[in-house]
Amino acid sequence: MKLGFASVLASLAALSVTAQDQTPPPCQTSWVRKEIRNMTPNEWAIFNGVQNSMHRDGWYDWYSQIHNTLAGLIHSNSLFFPFHRQFILDFESTMKRYDPKAFLPYWNSMVDFQRPDKSPVLSSQFLGSNGVAGSQCVKDGLPQNWNRKYPRSGCMQRKYNGPGGNSINPLYSPEAISYFMQISSTYKDLRNNIENSIHGAVHLGISADMATMNAPNDPVFWLHHANIDRIWSNWQSSDLTKRQYMYDGTNAYGQPVYLTDTLPNYPNVKVNQVMAVGRGSMCYSYDDKPAQGSLSRRDLAQTVSSLVTLPQNILDKFFPAVTNGTYNEFLDETVTNLLPTTVPNVMQANGVYSLNLTDVTKPLLKALGSDKPAGGKDCDCNSKVQMPKPAPLTTAWLKMNKISPCKAGKVHKLASDFTDELNRSDYISKFVLRY
Numbered sequence: 001m002k003l004g005f006a007s008v009l010a011s012l013a014a015l016s017v018t019a020q021d022q023t024p025p026p027c028q029t030s031w032v033r034k035e036i037r038n039m040t041p042n043e044w045a046i047f048n049g050v051q052n053s054m055h056r057d058g059w060y061d062w063y064s065q066i067h068n069t070l071a072g073l074i075h076s077n078s079l080f081f082p083f084h085r086q087f088i089l090d091f092e093s094t095m096k097r098y099d100p101k102a103f104l105p106y107w108n109s110m111v112d113f114q115r116p117d118k119s120p121v122l123s124s125q126f127l128g129s130n131g132v133a134g135s136q137c138v139k140d141g142l143p144q145n146w147n148r149k150y151p152r153s154g155c156m157q158r159k160y161n162g163p164g165g166n167s168i169n170p171l172y173s174p175e176a177i178s179y180f181m182q183i184s185s186t187y188k189d190l191r192n193n194i195e196n197s198i199h200g201a202v203h204l205g206i207s208a209d210m211a212t213m214n215a216p217n218d219p220v221f222w223l224h225h226a227n228i229d230r231i232w233s234n235w236q237s238s239d240l241t242k243r244q245y246m247y248d249g250t251n252a253y254g255q256p257v258y259l260t261d262t263l264p265n266y267p268n269v270k271v272n273q274v275m276a277v278g279r280g281s282m283c284y285s286y287d288d289k290p291a292q293g294s295l296s297r298r299d300l301a302q303t304v305s306s307l308v309t310l311p312q313n314i315l316d317k318f319f320p321a322v323t324n325g326t327y328n329e330f331l332d333e334t335v336t337n338l339l340p341t342t343v344p345n346v347m348q349a350n351g352v353y354s355l356n357l358t359d360v361t362k363p364l365l366k367a368l369g370s371d372k373p374a375g376g377k378d379c380d381c382n383s384k385v386q387m388p389k390p391a392p393l394t395t396a397w398l399k400m401n402k403i404s405p406c407k408a409g410k411v412h413k414l415a416s417d418f419t420d421e422l423n424r425s426d427y428i429s430k431f432v433l434r435y
């Protein structure tokens with residue numbers, strides 16, 4: 001009996017040593033990755049300059065080649081998150097060799113989910129817009145007139161996936177991604193739900209280079225993957241004890257993965273060295289960094305003030321964390337910056353001009369004409385305030401990524417059913433009120 005107890009103690013000690021080995025020390029200093037629209041003009045100027053220098057010097061070709069070569073190892077399996085975390089950090093480290101003040105921003109494409117092509121992010125102000133008719137070459141914004149050498153020479157191209165190639169089909173809403181984060185209880189679930197939703201949808205929405213394995217040729221790739229990394233990091237932060245080092249599922253060969261696995265292309269980096277943002281070499285944070293232990297503050301903040309209008313059974317089903325009751329504190333100034341600046345028609349008609357987080361709740365519904373604002377069974381339906389469903393991933397994309405159509409179909413159905421139920425519940429997303 002005593003021996004048994006001693007051996008339990010010994011194995012506990014062994015466990016804590018292992019845990020320590022897995023936990024790199026906290027960073028002494030770190031930088032903040034901001035949403036692209038939250039950058040100061042000076043930060044944007046630095047970023048813009050560095051990207052153009054890196055492009056000139058062949059780094060875009062270099063990273064595209066790495067990504068393309070490893071394609072089969074790093075997608076549609078557990079390596080997806082850790083590899084891309086290390087990969088974009090590698091890219092950002094190269095940026096810092098040009099200018100130590102430079103950092104990689106992220107693109108929160110969820111807030112643009114209804115009509116991403118109308119986002120300022122995809123305009124001459126930031127990352128440029130669609131490729132021009134015919135050549136599909138991008139002629140404005142940061143990558144204006146960029147040419148690539150890899151995998152073949154030509155201009156950097158975009159060809160939006162909407163009707164006629166002129167618009168981008170709906171992406172995944174902040175609400176849908178928040179829902180996915182709240183219902184994913186294992187690493188594998190989260191990876192599957194995120195890789196096969198917003199990740200693929202943005203790649204396909206922009207298409208041309210972005211729909212290939214040399215997508216790193218397009219600067220959107222880097223900001224998009226920073227956003228994917230942020231989602232993973234927020235999910236980890238929502239329950240650090242359980243999720244900081246949660247790693248399960250299989251690799252490209254169907255074998256179980258371990259925290260001690262080495263990352264492809266980075267022979268000196270093990271998975272456990274990239275699991276914790278803010279530790280070891282992962283010396284960055286996101287501008288929405290939730291307080292440690294709280295759930296995905298930013299993602300909830302974006303949605304929660306509208307979510308309170310939902311019936312309890314819908315909240316319980318899709319937003320268990322909101323039901324748990326910590327959402328009152330999820331108000332975040334950076335979110336307000338991302339809200340639409342134009343006053344939506346539907347609101348003007350009712351004389352409501354304010355779009356701050358506290359207004360867009362029950363008072364708004366009242367102002368809109370009450371209990372049946374839109375989408376309800378008896379209402380005078382106004383399709384403008386209905387949430388569109390996300391577009392499904394394409395067969396070609398699933399093939400290229402070796403994703404099972406069944407798995408991807410399930411993820412898409414979850415989000416579609418979710419969108420239907422929110423619409424049926426008269427829910428108004430802040431992010432559909434803009435047209």
Ligand SMILES: [Cu+2]
Pocket residue numbers: 067074075084
């Ligand atoms: Cu990738």
